[in-house]
Amino acid sequence: MLAYIDKIRQVAEKILKEGKVDMVVGFRKGTVPMMNEPCFIKHPEDVKRLIWDSNCGINLANYLTNRKEKIGVIAKGCDSRNIVTHIIENKIKREQLLIIGVPCKGMIDRHQIEALFEAEIKDVEENNGNIIVTGDSIQKIWNKHDVLQKNCAICIHRNPVVYDELVADPVDEQTDVDRYKDVRRIESMSSEKKSQYFDDLLSECIRCYACRNVCPLCYCATCFVDASDPQWVGKSQDPTDIRTFHFLRAFHCTGRCTDCGSCERVCPMEIKVRVLTKKLEKDCLELFNWEAGIDLEKRPPLNTYNPGDPDELFR
Amino acid sequence: MKVVKIDKKVWADGLERLQASNRLIGPVKDDHFYSFKVLDRGEILDLTMSNTRLSPKSIVYPQSEVMFEYSLDEGRKDCHLMKEAQTDYSSRVVVGIRPCDAKAFLLVQRNFDTPEYKDPYWIRSYESTTFVGMACNNPCSTCFCSSAGSGPFHEEGLDILLVDAGDYYWAKIVTSKGERILKDSGCMKETGAEAADREIESLKEKAEAGIIARIRTERLKEKTTTDLFDAPFWEDFAFACINCGTCTYVCPTCWCFDIQDEVRGTSGVRMRNWDSCMYPLFTHHGSGHNPRDTKTQRLRQRFMHKLKYYVDKYSDGIQCVGCGRCISLCPVNIDIRKVCEAMNGFEPDQKSV
């Protein structure tokens, strides 16, 4: 996967030189281990700043909404599905985009590695499917497969579903993953246990809204938590208000979420917010046979009317 | 300045004695990270941390704080009249705060305690708290305190500075408030003198040498505000920003808040909650006009406030203590060190980044 970067830079340079795009959106190297910074470049000579490795977990589709330029964007499987959703929802036009598709074998889980390493991490290197983590006087090596982000470990859409250029041969899609094991575990809890589980899950939330802001789906001009007239949600640390925010946001993402994992990745308190969206993703699959962002021609079930709706209420 | 030696074997007893007349607050580890909590009798505080994830500013300045209570029951004589909320300001001791976070309180105090207006909530909360700091023997790679007006053994804002010397702590008494707390704990027994100073100095030198991250701020004051404001690098820095509140909420020197009324039935409160200049609605006028409606403008405001406006207003350095939390927690790795370098080195005839 590291070898992709040459091809990515090549493509980026070409489309900038040929004036096919006004800017290319990608990543540049971060200043701390396991972090990369989303960036834009406008000049062909700057393509050498672009980087691609297993720390590119932020969904770049987030930076496309409402833009007017022609944009080259680097997109892995989940990113490309969010681009499909953006196009269906009129947040950007297909003609504006030149999608540089990247087949993906997963991003590593920064939080998991930090917890496992137990000392300050000074450097992280990727080599041959191994993640080599170095501290002051220790070094640990993990197989990348064992430290993947949780969503990457169960991903079944690793190849971009829409692209203009593919930087490498498609990778095999995973077929023997249990996508909803965690959801079923919670589903099987008793009501009291479930209630306690969600209380604990959200107890550390500081309402920074990093999860919402990094999500490509959350592009409302005024989010429901910020509305003041009428005010739907209080703004304090009241647990009911915090729960309202998280639950309602998950519902707003239903049928649109691609499980890109950005929300969990960015939470400063390491809250497992995907628990909520994953459950709703499972429901969409079971009730409507629906997966988000696969088909440019189909609208998500929650904003489509169909006379053959299985639910009598909607017929 | 007096220094007291506290054997680690008597440390827990000392803390328990403190709890007889003070509420004790110290770092406790949750699943993934440390945070400051009020400790029950006998509960152990964990001083093996490098630092807490959130800054200890919430000890003095909670994220949500009720300011007033009132009734909207028209049948009552005091209907619509605001009454100050009753809060417990009895003595508290914070043990284990890092020097950078303690210095941060002094920077924030300038805002809440002014000659013209005094914020009674913040001031009473701060003054009823004694800060027992823990010097950093092993700074992190994201700590740049020594070039941000603080340092691993810095004493400003602390009442006592503890230095971990292996089997014992040296406790440097910085203020009379600190001395009283030490007396309360009964740990005034041994006094080191020259031996203490030498050992502390040597640990301090080693710690300071361990700080590898540095920023340069010496030319910030001389820059013209409007030149920096119009600099071409803001768009590049701001692109990745997702305008969440993470940097402002974890930062010990950020203080902006919102005031809201919340009502349930016929009783209500006026409360304040942390707010962030990163949010689009922060400067949104009732008329619909918003002077900072792009994220570039908001990002620029944050860094200009911390690294330029504060410098100009108080002529005493930047509004940052180098704790490094924003660097390690920013979801998209926007790094204040890079921004500071760009601002400090900016020349107005620069064309591009």
Add this chain to the structure above:
Amino acid sequence: MDNPYLPYPVRIDEIITETEDKNLKTFKLVFLNESDEEKFMFQAGQFAELSIAGKGEIPIGIASSPTEKGFLKFTVNKVGLVTTHLHNMNVGDIMGVRGPLGNYYPWDRMEGKNVVIIGGGFAFTTLRSSIVYMLDPSNRSKFKDIHVIYGARTQGMLLYKDELTAWEKRDDIHMHITVDDTDDPEWKYNIGFVPTITDQKAPEGDVDTYAIVCGPPIMIKFTQPVLDKLKYAYENIIMSLEMRMKCGIGICGRCNIGTEYVCKDGPVFTLDQLNRMPKEY
């Protein structure tokens, strides 16, 4: 320690609808405790936070003059949550006032000088305070010539119409009332935008003449070139900024521009000061 967030309780004594679209009302407020009124000594140009328990607070310029005793007047535009609730309140209702807040027009510097007031729309409130203050017998002799250029979109949108008419009749103040346009044959005054009337009627700027300018951004944008043409020095042009505020006492950080807090170091700034601040207003 005084609590600067605690409002003084007041009672609504009178409500007047000022404009034809009913979006602007003037509220006359009376302190419940007389001693609070003494603590509330203010100068023209300052503002106060009007507080409604259960709804919130709004920063509004004080429309009454310090020479008017026994009450405070505020003219409020209905734009959002708190203002809508306020507009639906009745005489006799209880609310709160915090203040006086902010700085004021530089009355010391303007003593012995000519004062030209240029206002548009409903930004005229603190300008009313200023005019009543200057025209008070105890103050009038402190100032030389007073000109007032005030305009609104239509006649029905002008504030304080009765007072405007009364001032027009006086010989110690030059009133230049204008509307953007009207087809009323009875209209005795000017027709034209405020910048245009300023160009026609305002005196030349010199070291003895100050201009106080208050209005919507569009009016200010087009009035500035006129003042340049008339040679008003930037330190002699006084402006009052609008900004989103909450605490009003320079603590919550919301109204920060550059090193200033608009609520505490402003809202009154000279144009000279504004030009040295980042243009974020």
